[in-house]
Amino acid sequence: MAPVATPFFFYLLSLLTLGSAFLVITRRNPVHSALALILGLLAQAGLYLMLYAPFVAGVQIILYAGGIMVLFLFVIMLVNLERAQREEQFNKQWLVGILAACALGALFVFVFWKGSGLFPTSLEPMAEASNTQQVAELLYGPYMFAFEIASLLLLVAMIGAVVMAKKRI
Amino acid sequence: MNGSLAMVPQATDYLRVLPEIVLSIFGMAIMFADPLLKERPPRTLGTLALLGSLLALAATWVQAQYPGFAFWNMVRVDAFSVFFHFLIVAVTAVVILTSFEYMEVEGIRAGEYYGLILLGAVGMSLMSSAVELVLIFLALEISSIATYILAGFRRRAAISSEASLKYFLLGSFATAFFLYGVALMFGATGSTSIQVIGAALSSFEVPALAYAGIALMFVGLAFKVAAAPFHIWTPDVYEGAPAPVVGFMSTAPKAAVFAVLLRLMFEAHAPGRIGLIWVVAALSMTLGNLGALVQNNVKRLLAYSSIAHAGYLLVAFAAVPDSGIPAAMFYAASYAAMNVGAFAVVSHFSNAGERYVKIEDYSGLSSSSPLLAAILTVFLLSLIGIPITGGFIAKFYVFSAALQSNLVGLVILGVLNSAVAAYYYLRVIVVMYMREPRGEVPVSAVPAGMGAAMAVSLAATIYLGVLPGRVLDYAGRAVAEWLH
Numbered sequence: 001m002a003p004v005a006t007p008f009f010f011y012l013l014s015l016l017t018l019g020s021a022f023l024v025i026t027r028r029n030p031v032h033s034a035l036a037l038i039l040g041l042l043a044q045a046g047l048y049l050m051l052y053a054p055f056v057a058g059v060q061i062i063l064y065a066g067g068i069m070v071l072f073l074f075v076i077m078l079v080n081l082e083r084a085q086r087e088e089q090f091n092k093q094w095l096v097g098i099l100a101a102c103a104l105g106a107l108f109v110f111v112f113w114k115g116s117g118l119f120p121t122s123l124e125p126m127a128e129a130s131n132t133q134q135v136a137e138l139l140y141g142p143y144m145f146a147f148e149i150a151s152l153l154l155l156v157a158m159i160g161a162v163v164m165a166k167k168r169i
Numbered sequence: 170m171n172g173s174l175a176m177v178p179q180a181t182d183y184l185r186v187l188p189e190i191v192l193s194i195f196g197m198a199i200m201f202a203d204p205l206l207k208e209r210p211p212r213t214l215g216t217l218a219l220l221g222s223l224l225a226l227a228a229t230w231v232q233a234q235y236p237g238f239a240f241w242n243m244v245r246v247d248a249f250s251v252f253f254h255f256l257i258v259a260v261t262a263v264v265i266l267t268s269f270e271y272m273e274v275e276g277i278r279a280g281e282y283y284g285l286i287l288l289g290a291v292g293m294s295l296m297s298s299a300v301e302l303v304l305i306f307l308a309l310e311i312s313s314i315a316t317y318i319l320a321g322f323r324r325r326a327a328i329s330s331e332a333s334l335k336y337f338l339l340g341s342f343a344t345a346f347f348l349y350g351v352a353l354m355f356g357a358t359g360s361t362s363i364q365v366i367g368a369a370l371s372s373f374e375v376p377a378l379a380y381a382g383i384a385l386m387f388v389g390l391a392f393k394v395a396a397a398p399f400h401i402w403t404p405d406v407y408e409g410a411p412a413p414v415v416g417f418m419s420t421a422p423k424a425a426v427f428a429v430l431l432r433l434m435f436e437a438h439a440p441g442r443i444g445l446i447w448v449v450a451a452l453s454m455t456l457g458n459l460g461a462l463v464q465n466n467v468k469r470l471l472a473y474s475s476i477a478h479a480g481y482l483l484v485a486f487a488a489v490p491d492s493g494i495p496a497a498m499f500y501a502a503s504y505a506a507m508n509v510g511a512f513a514v515v516s517h518f519s520n521a522g523e524r525y526v527k528i529e530d531y532s533g534l535s536s537s538s539p540l541l542a543a544i545l546t547v548f549l550l551s552l553i554g555i556p557i558t559g560g561f562i563a564k565f566y567v568f569s570a571a572l573q574s575n576l577v578g579l580v581i582l583g584v585l586n587s588a589v590a591a592y593y594y595l596r597v598i599v600v601m602y603m604r605e606p607r608g609e610v611p612v613s614a615v616p617a618g619m620g621a622a623m624a625v626s627l628a629a630t631i632y633l634g635v636l637p638g639r640v641l642d643y644a645g646r647a648v649a650e651w652l653h
Contacts, residue, residue, distance in 0.1 A: 145244065153311050156292075164333075
């Protein structure tokens with residue numbers, strides 16, 4: 001499908017991402033922050049779609065906006081909210097923050113001007129329709145072993161979480 | 170990629186990861202057996218774990234009969250990987266032997282403990298045969314997460330939980346560095362396979378991104394081997410973690426990370442290798458030895474000593490591959506033998522709650538338990554690098570490999586550092602042999618499992634010191650097969 005009104009959607013989604021990110025750090029109520037974060041993550045998923053990466057967009061929604069955010073909300077509901085609200089929201093490291101932001105901005109500008117020389121020529125873009133299929137073919141083909149080993153990693157992490165959480169072992 | 174349905178792993182693919190399969194099965198079997206054996210002593214599970222590691226040792230022999238690539242160039246079985254498999258699995262078996270006594274004295278639930286040791290060993294042994302950065306990352310994480318948890322197993326001691334938390338936080342940070350490096354390397358070369366990266370970095374002009382990638386990956390791996398300036402966590406973690414676990418995590422995961430580093434530095438043709446290694450090796454040797462001089466806790470002393478030894482080992486990385494790699498392999502093996510042995514003695518001597526870990530507690534050990542004192546002395550002499558022990562031969566080959574590569578400055582620094590190191594190891598020996606025994610420190614009889622562990626480490630240390638020829642030959646052949 002030919003892209004329609006690409007600049008409009010790009011700026012809309014970027015604005016949404018930035019705006020909700022701003023809300024995440026300025027809201028006093030952590031639940032509001034979490035909800036703003038969901039909006040930001042959804043807008044990011046839209047940006048991935050515009051980059052012809054439907055699989056990444058889907059994973060972004062399912063894992064981040066879905067799974068991880070639910071976990072966030074759980075934690076927020078369980079910790080002591082009153083105390084968190086009375087705490088100071090921003091520390092006083094303005095100078096360091098501005099320096100870091102400027103350095104990052106300068107890096108972005110540099111990459112924008114000189115970027116094409118820094119990176120090797122890009123790989124061939126995948127066909128839009130078979131994008132997810134190709135990820136699957138890699139995952140269950142040559143990367144099958146890594147995929148299976150990842151399950152062992154999850155097992156070890158799970159045992160670890162249980163051991164750490166148990167009062168007596 | 171089109172015929173993806175035809176991509177079915179063959180039997181040889183599985184045979185090439187047989188030790189990992191055996192270790193995983195036993196790790197999970199122990200977790201299953203644990204609730205069924207509620208009222209039995211933890212020894213049953215320990216025996217099962219020992220059986221698993223011995224079978225994995227046999228599986229390593231089977232694996233060695235099928236050299237080659239497996240799972241579409243993700244795993245490479247060659248003499249090099251078999252060497253590290255053998256080393257890691259053997260260390261695992263010895264550490265399980267040293268844990269029998271500790272489990273009972275400290276009242277630790279054995280199921281999770283042995284399960285994590287075996288599953289951690291899966292990650293470590295896989296690191297030595299993985300030749301693809303994504304798989305290396307997964308294996309590294311399995312090994313790291315297992316050791317984070319193992320460090321916190323003394324639940325009654327706050328210091329142990331502190332060690333676990335510190336190690337976890339800093340370790341995750343280091344892992345992020347490694348992962349970022351992998352991403353940049355993929356950006357620079359378009360591949361995560363070490364072979365392809367090696368070809369890319371040796372054929373055309375090295376892109377600037379590759380330098381950043383190597384530097385970041387090196388930071389992540391140097392943290393794991395406790396090389397300066399990424400060593401700050403080491404003394405605290407080694408002090409807090411259970412003594413048998415320290416014996417484990419100061420040897421097996423380190424050997425695995427050194428294997429990854431060797432593949433990365435020499436097969437991937439890492440740019441800027443010599444400068445990077447020079448600085449980190451010099452810093453590790455110096456800071457490790459200077460830090461050890463002022464320690465009064467034996468576990469902290471051995472922690473600083475392990476930083477210094479990581480430094481000596483890294484010297485071999487700056488040398489030319491043909492002499493440097495075998496020297497590094499031999500060093501990893503002999504360090505594992507002597508350090509596991511030293512921690513076995515420390516673990517037995519420390520008693521319930523690890524009460525006796527100060528150097529003064531060792532006063533007069535030679536009269537209260539002459540055999541234990543003699544065994545510890547051998548390990549300490551080997552750590553100094555006195556002839557007829559493995560430590561001497563290891564240092565000798567590392568420094569001679571460095572001399573062949575004209576790294577005179579680094580060798581001088583290393584030899585000076587060895588002289589400094591002799592002071593603090595000898596201090597322990599002097600306390601054991603020349604002070605009056607302190608009555609309040611009980612020295613119990615050495616149980617069979619612990620005795621066997623000490624005997625194996627002692628035999629390995631002496632064997633590597635007296636007859637190093639076979640191991641060195643094997644390492645030399647492994648490198649010839651790997652790089653030529």
